[in-house]
Amino acid sequence: MLGQKRIRDHGLKIGVMETGPRNSITDIEGVAVGHCTILSDHVRTGVTAVIPHEGNLFREKLPASSHVINGFGKSTGLLQIEELGTIETPILLTNTFGVGSCINGLIRYMLEDNPDIGISTGTVNPVVLECNDGYLNDIRGMHVRQEHVMEALSNARRDFLEGSVGGGTGMSCYQLKGGIGTSSRVLHFAGHDCRYSLGVLVQSNFGKIGDFVCKGKKFTDYVPGFSTNGNDAKVQGSIIVVIGTDLPLNGRQLKRVCKRASVGINRTGSFIENGSGEIAIAFSTAQRIPHYPGILSLPFSVLSEDLIDNVFRAVAEAVEEAILNSMICADPMYGRAGNYRASLQNWIERLV
Numbered sequence: 001m002l003g004q005k006r007i008r009d010h011g012l013k014i015g016v017m018e019t020g021p022r023n024s025i026t027d028i029e030g031v032a033v034g035h036c037t038i039l040s041d042h043v044r045t046g047v048t049a050v051i052p053h054e055g056n057l058f059r060e061k062l063p064a065s066s067h068v069i070n071g072f073g074k075s076t077g078l079l080q081i082e083e084l085g086t087i088e089t090p091i092l093l094t095n096t097f098g099v100g101s102c103i104n105g106l107i108r109y110m111l112e113d114n115p116d117i118g119i120s121t122g123t124v125n126p127v128v129l130e131c132n133d134g135y136l137n138d139i140r141g142m143h144v145r146q147e148h149v150m151e152a153l154s155n156a157r158r159d160f161l162e163g164s165v166g167g168g169t170g171m172s173c174y175q176l177k178g179g180i181g182t183s184s185r186v187l188h189f190a191g192h193d194c195r196y197s198l199g200v201l202v203q204s205n206f207g208k209i210g211d212f213v214c215k216g217k218k219f220t221d222y223v224p225g226f227s228t229n230g231n232d233a234k235v236q237g238s239i240i241v242v243i244g245t246d247l248p249l250n251g252r253q254l255k256r257v258c259k260r261a262s263v264g265i266n267r268t269g270s271f272i273e274n275g276s277g278e279i280a281i282a283f284s285t286a287q288r289i290p291h292y293p294g295i296l297s298l299p300f301s302v303l304s305e306d307l308i309d310n311v312f313r314a315v316a317e318a319v320e321e322a323i324l325n326s327m328i329c330a331d332p333m334y335g336r337a338g339n340y341r342a343s344l345q346n347w348i349e350r351l352v
Contacts, residue, residue: 001159005345007324011352012215014324015317020184023321025199026158027184028244030054030285033201034156035166035180036148042336044137045144047102048093048166048180049152050201050242052283058114058124060288061086065251066281067258069265073238073277074099077127085251087283088291089126090153093167093180093203093240095133098144102128105149121291129279131205131238133170136335163329170335171205172237173327174212174219174269177341178204181326185314187247189307198245198311200264200318204326205237206276213269214324214344214351222350236275239265241319243282247311248301254282260312264319 001022007014008023020027030053037046052062064087066078074096081087089110092102106126111117117124133139152166161180164170168179184199209226212219220226241261249257261280262272272278287300303311327344334340 002161004162004329007321007328010328010348014215014321017314017317018186020186020197020199022158023184024182025050025184025201025242025244027197028199028246028285031199031244032156032158033160034152034154035160036151036155037165037169038143038148039169042138043141043143044170044333044335045095045098045133046166046169047098047144047148047152048168048203049156050091051153051156052087052090052244053285056113057090058088058110058117059291061088061291062283062285062288063249063251063254064281064283065254065258066279067255067261069262069278069280070272070276072275073130073279075129075279076103077125078281080125081127081281086289087127089124091242091281092128092149092152094128094130094144095137095139095167095170096130097139097142099128099130101144101146102149105146108146109150109153127281129240129281131171131203131240131277133205135172135339136333136341137170138336162325164331164333167203168326171203172341173204173323174207175209176327177330177333177343179326179330181322181324181329183318183321183325185318187310187314189310196245196247198243198247198314198318200315200322201242202319202322202326203240204323206239207237207270211269211271213267217351219351223347236273238277241280243280243315244285246285248286248303249284250300250302253302253308254284256308257311257315258282260315261319263316264323267316267320268323
């Protein structure tokens with residue numbers, strides 16, 4: 001998208017399934033992604049917004065679920081998603097100390113179009129997820145503000161940049177440059193004349209270089225002698241995985257889909273370290289749940305469980321590819337205290 005050279009452009013095809021036309025989470029109709037990138041002096045951070053549909057998300061909620069693979073994180077909004085099985089705001093990605101500002105900014109954004117919130121109806125459940133970008137970013141400066149949230153939301157489009165943008169600006173992955181990445185898969189079901197899409201967006205910020213695997217090839221076997229600048233040996237990170245689909249899935253099924261995100265993460269070499277926060281969140285656009293239903297019960301269709309293996313495969317493939325896209329689209333970066341992250345771009349030809 002937008003002219004960037006992605007992992008497939010280097011001749012590496014991940015998995016066996018067909019991708020969507022954009023190979024992006026925005027292959028799901030109605031989904032949009034926006035960024036606000038903050039770059040100045042030793043500031044390397046920002047906000048990424050995933051908007052699940054183009055309408056009023058509070059009034060027309062979507063089925064949703066989440067799964068905490070390893071809970072070293074400071075995200076918000078997951079508790080209510082687990083209890084009610086719905087999502088009612090966009091999803092924001094940022095750095096650990098930007099969560100508070102993002103919560104307030106997202107609440108203000110939702111209040112603009114919903115004068116009933118907090119008056120004649122309940123409050124709203126803002127969903128904000130984070131990774132620690134403190135290796136490259138002056139995270140103690142708490143540079144993310146509410147206006148950055150508004151900018152990311154207003155910038156949301158179907159085509160968007162990957163790599164060192166938005167919430168991914170200061171992120172690292174396998175001690176190389178990480179950030180925002182996306183991928184999608186098309187789903188067909190034998191004997192059924194239908195076509196569905198599943199898309200993934202990641203904010204990658206995890207792993208050690210000695211574990212990194214790119215489509216079955218261990219990085220350090222093909223780039224012998226590679227080393228970082230040596231002062232980050234104990235740095236541990238996180239990955240946030242956002243999964244969207246137009247398949248008719250309920251909250252329980254979306255929970256099962258979230259759990260398969262770990263397969264794609266592991267394929268790149270991670271063993272899920274103690275201090276790494278791996279969190280997946282998923283939503284379905286197949287049906288909307290009105291905030292004011294006006295009827296006793298709602299019609300709800302779900303995919304047959306006998307067909308869900310194909311969905312699990314799609315998640316695993318798309319997560320793996322999204323991680324690699326987050327790395328290959330990220331340029332090298334210097335940051336706080338002179339810390340540096342090289343880019344996978346420099347060595348990808350050795351791995352082809």
